[in-house]
Amino acid sequence: MKLTLSSVYRPHSFPKLLNCSSFGILGRPFCSSALSSSPTCVKPQVPLFLRPPIYSTKLCDLKKWHDWAKGVSLSIGSTFVQSDNGADSNMLCRELKWLMEDAVEDHSLGMEDDDRVKMRIDIEELYCLWTQRVQERRPFQYVVGCEHWRDLVLSVQEGVLIPRPETELVVDFVSDVVSENEDLRSGVWADLGTGSGALAIGICGVLGSEGGRVIATDLSPVAVAVATYNVQRYCLQDKIDLREGSWFEPLKDMEGKLAGLVSNPPYIPSEDISGLQAEVGRHEPRLALDGGIEGMDALHHLCVGAALMLKPGGFFAFETNGEQQCCALVDYIKSRSGRSFCNLEIRADFAGIQRFVIGFHQ
Amino acid sequence: MTCLLRKSLRTKALSPFLHKLVGNSSESHHTLASTCWFWCHQSSHSLPQKTNPCFSSNSIPSSRFSNALLQIRFWVSEAAATEPSTSDGLTVQKILANNWNILDENDGDWKSHAAAVAQSINLIKRRLQWEKLKVRLDMLSFQLGKEDLWDDPVRAGKISREHGSLLGKMKEVNALEQELLEHIDMIKLAREENDADLESESLKVLLNMRRDAKEKELEALLAGEQDSCSCYIEVQAGAGGTESMDWASMVMQMYKSWAQRRGYKVTLMDEMPGEIAGIKRATIKVDGEFAFGYVKAEIGVHRLVRISPFDSNKRRHTSFAAVAVIPILGDGSTHVQINESDLRIERFRAGGPGGQHANTTDSAVRIVHIPTGVTATCQNERSQHQNKASAMAVLQSRLDQLEMARQAKFNAQHTESLTDITWGSQIRSYVLHPYRMVKDLRTNYEVSDPDSVLEGDLDGFILSYLSASLDKEDDA
Ligand SMILES: C[S@@+](CC[C@H](N)C(=O)[O-])C[C@H]1O[C@@H](n2cnc3c(N)ncnc32)[C@H](O)[C@@H]1O
Numbered sequence: 001m002k003l004t005l006s007s008v009y010r011p012h013s014f015p016k017l018l019n020c021s022s023f024g025i026l027g028r029p030f031c032s033s034a035l036s037s038s039p040t041c042v043k044p045q046v047p048l049f050l051r052p053p054i055y056s057t058k059l060c061d062l063k064k065w066h067d068w069a070k071g072v073s074l075s076i077g078s079t080f081v082q083s084d085n086g087a088d089s090n091m092l093c094r095e096l097k098w099l100m101e102d103a104v105e106d107h108s109l110g111m112e113d114d115d116r117v118k119m120r121i122d123i124e125e126l127y128c129l130w131t132q133r134v135q136e137r138r139p140f141q142y143v144v145g146c147e148h149w150r151d152l153v154l155s156v157q158e159g160v161l162i163p164r165p166e167t168e169l170v171v172d173f174v175s176d177v178v179s180e181n182e183d184l185r186s187g188v189w190a191d192l193g194t195g196s197g198a199l200a201i202g203i204c205g206v207l208g209s210e211g212g213r214v215i216a217t218d219l220s221p222v223a224v225a226v227a228t229y230n231v232q233r234y235c236l237q238d239k240i241d242l243r244e245g246s247w248f249e250p251l252k253d254m255e256g257k258l259a260g261l262v263s264n265p266p267y268i269p270s271e272d273i274s275g276l277q278a279e280v281g282r283h284e285p286r287l288a289l290d291g292g293i294e295g296m297d298a299l300h301h302l303c304v305g306a307a308l309m310l311k312p313g314g315f316f317a318f319e320t321n322g323e324q325q326c327c328a329l330v331d332y333i334k335s336r337s338g339r340s341f342c343n344l345e346i347r348a349d350f351a352g353i354q355r356f357v358i359g360f361h362q
Numbered sequence: 363m364t365c366l367l368r369k370s371l372r373t374k375a376l377s378p379f380l381h382k383l384v385g386n387s388s389e390s391h392h393t394l395a396s397t398c399w400f401w402c403h404q405s406s407h408s409l410p411q412k413t414n415p416c417f418s419s420n421s422i423p424s425s426r427f428s429n430a431l432l433q434i435r436f437w438v439s440e441a442a443a444t445e446p447s448t449s450d451g452l453t454v455q456k457i458l459a460n461n462w463n464i465l466d467e468n469d470g471d472w473k474s475h476a477a478a479v480a481q482s483i484n485l486i487k488r489r490l491q492w493e494k495l496k497v498r499l500d501m502l503s504f505q506l507g508k509e510d511l512w513d514d515p516v517r518a519g520k521i522s523r524e525h526g527s528l529l530g531k532m533k534e535v536n537a538l539e540q541e542l543l544e545h546i547d548m549i550k551l552a553r554e555e556n557d558a559d560l561e562s563e564s565l566k567v568l569l570n571m572r573r574d575a576k577e578k579e580l581e582a583l584l585a586g587e588q589d590s591c592s593c594y595i596e597v598q599a600g601a602g603g604t605e606s607m608d609w610a611s612m613v614m615q616m617y618k619s620w621a622q623r624r625g626y627k628v629t630l631m632d633e634m635p636g637e638i639a640g641i642k643r644a645t646i647k648v649d650g651e652f653a654f655g656y657v658k659a660e661i662g663v664h665r666l667v668r669i670s671p672f673d674s675n676k677r678r679h680t681s682f683a684a685v686a687v688i689p690i691l692g693d694g695s696t697h698v699q700i701n702e703s704d705l706r707i708e709r710f711r712a713g714g715p716g717g718q719h720a721n722t723t724d725s726a727v728r729i730v731h732i733p734t735g736v737t738a739t740c741q742n743e744r745s746q747h748q749n750k751a752s753a754m755a756v757l758q759s760r761l762d763q764l765e766m767a768r769q770a771k772f773n774a775q776h777t778e779s780l781t782d783i784t785w786g787s788q789i790r791s792y793v794l795h796p797y798r799m800v801k802d803l804r805t806n807y808e809v810s811d812p813d814s815v816l817e818g819d820l821d822g823f824i825l826s827y828l829s830a831s832l833d834k835e836d837d838a
Pocket of ligand 1: 162163164167192193194195196197198199217218219220223245246247263264265266267287288289718
């Protein structure tokens with residue numbers, strides 16, 4: 001296969017891909033009847049960097065691929081930035097470097113052009129992957145099958161939301177809270193809509209080996225499968241309990257018992273979905289993004305449930321779409337269950353956007 | 363009698379091994395000091411006064427301790443006071459004064475070897491700033507002997523560490539000197555006794571010493587307190603747009619290659635690319651022993667003269683790039699305490715609502731230390747968390763460096779940050795046109811093959827600068 005630059009870079013003739021995930025349950029995100037359906041056994045994919053290095057290629061061929069891919073990336077300039085805030089050439093080049101890191105087994109210096117390099121993927125496949133990245137705007141993290149998040153490397157694949165850098169801060173909040181409260185550290189925590197399992201695994205880390213357990217739920221079987229894979233990779237099967245189901249549904253046994261509750265639920269208003277950055281709108285699961293008309297369906301549901309599930313003194317943290325949702329959520333909590341919660345706070349992410357609502361159960 | 367002497371001297375031939383032991387013993391002295399401190403410290407809290415009616419709980423351990431120190435101190439000054447000599451009164455200084463011919467290693471007689479070793483010893487002493495070292499060591503020993511030393515444990519630890527390290531250096535040189543003289547004795551003896559075996563054996567030992575001492579000369583170039591640290595290298599393009607940015611990236615590439623050749627681990631921390639080519643500014647981390655010791659020789663402005671590849675009229679251009687180097691202090695050193703609340707952490711992003719809306723692999727983080735305005739950026743890690751951790755590490759080193767500069771304990775010119783380096787302080791000039799040459803303006807060291815230099819062949823420049831800056835100080 002030989003791809004030329006011109007055959008790859010045709011930004012204006014990209015086919016409009018439709019998102020292929022099913023949105024059946026979206027209209028009714030809290031409907032648990034959709035659950036009983038598929039006990040589909042989803043097989044999680046192994047991230048590129050963990051695959052065995054069973055391929056090999058001549059160094060000069062690898063270089064050729066690299067030069068080609070770099071050319072493609074450079075030709076993008078700021079096209080994606082202008083169209084939908086996507087990646088620019090610099091970012092693509094950095095991703096290219098990471099793809100090399102993940103794909104090539106030995107990075108030893110001083111190799112000659114004819115030496116063979118051990119690889120975790122066939123070189124032809126690399127051409128396809130980079131074409132997908134640039135032409136189809138497939139997210140880099142799906143291309144390599146993983147996302148580096150906090151100090152973790154999490155497996156991700158189509159059907160599971162790629163954890164965002166903003167969400168890392170939720171783990172810091174939990175870390176702060178448990179550092180001065182042994183009771184919360186040793187209690188049971190819940191991560192609702194766990195996706196790849198990022199928050200659950202991150203929180204498990206800050207609770208420490210002496211700390212409590214985490215229950216993680218998700219409605220999506222793919223998410224549960226991928227999260228299970230990630231939990232196993234970090235050997236946390238004994239600490240993290242994965243449950244498939246809608247929000248609090250699988251947590252009936254925990255009423256009034258949770259030490260903490262965190263969630264990064266879908267919060268994008270439905271009407272914004274069509275205008276999303278291509279990597280997000282075309283490739284990530286709508287179930288993970290669409291939060292209903294105002295984007296707050298799940299957030300409202302979670303606040304109501306939190307009052308019921310948290311034990312006295314329990315902590316919660318929710319991620320939102322920004323300042324507007326944060327304020328609206330605080331108002332909602334105050335008006336609906338004003339006396340159930342205290343120390344409500346809005347926290348900003350590192351970009352300065354008010355992103356999180358945190359607080360304690362009375 | 364020959365036999366006896368011979369035997370005792372043979373034992374001395376083991377000295378490289380003994381050397382190690384001596385080195386170790388200074389180490390263990392240092393550990394002893396700190397363990398002892400813990401013990402003192404705890405006992406002063408836990409021992410009730412009455413268990414020991416004769417002394418206050420404080421004074422027992424520390425006085426015992428200072429006794430030990432007094433002995434060490436005594437030993438040191440004694441060693442320093444009597445100049446070692448051979449049985450017929452030859453000393454290193456006298457050997458030097460004799461001006462014996464130094465021949466090639468292979469056809470050298472004993473005098474030639476001895477003179478070479480003596481010269482090395484002399485150079486090493488000069489590089490270690492011998493007289494200052496002795497004064498400093500005395501001062502530290504005095505501090506260590508003080509009763510109230512352990513009131514400030516951090517300072518005490520520092521003093522004890524430095525003492526241990528200086529003492530180690532001093533003993534090493536003294537041992538070298540001693541050994542040289544003993545072998546001279548041995549050779550003279552062998553000649554008197556017509557013992558050819560012994561003579562050739564001793565000659566061999568002398569030759570080995572000669573090589574060994576040559577290596578130690580180099581080590582002595584890197585005897586500064588921070589020299590053994592890893593470091594960050596920062597390169598910033600001067601005025602002149604793309605041409606300078608291209609030059610800055612060439613300079614950075616030169617250091618990456620140099621470091622890799624030396625077996626250091628190189629990590630890119632942060633890079634601000636130029637619009638068309640090159641870099642505006644970049645930071646790399648160079649991991650490994652003595653990275654800072656070498657690279658500190660590169661601090662300053664590097665100038666390039668060439669026909670610019672970016673000029674369609676093919677004119678000659680002069681560009682500048684500034685280089686700053688920050689040592690990464692080891693765990694043993696005292697770091698500046700950073701308060702979380704003094705930090706502002708920022709993330710660059712292209713606007714937009716962020717969160718679930720955006721998928722980006724860019725998680726660059728910038729940390730601002732509000733009280734000092736010092737900042738650090740990292741963008742090269744694959745997660746925001748890791749970028750933050752790396753940026754914190756850079757910030758820590760910057761603040762440590764600032765503090766060292768403030769305390770002025772440190773050769774001032776090695777503490778300059780990029781902003782302090784004035785564009786006037788050129789250290790080296792790289793000319794590609796109309797002739798080809800790289801010349802260091804501080805040492806006049808020059809090379810006529812700029813390509814090899816740009817490919818990382820910097821050792822000649824670095825070593826000549828280090829020796830020039832140490833050897834000119836005339837205090838040995
Ligand atoms: C924005 S993603 C967050 C994923 C992950 N916690 C993270 O931060 O990367 C929202 C997650 O909620 C899940 N979800 C959507 N509706 C749900 C429901 N009714 N019950 C449970 N989980 C749901 C989605 O499958 C998705 O994994």
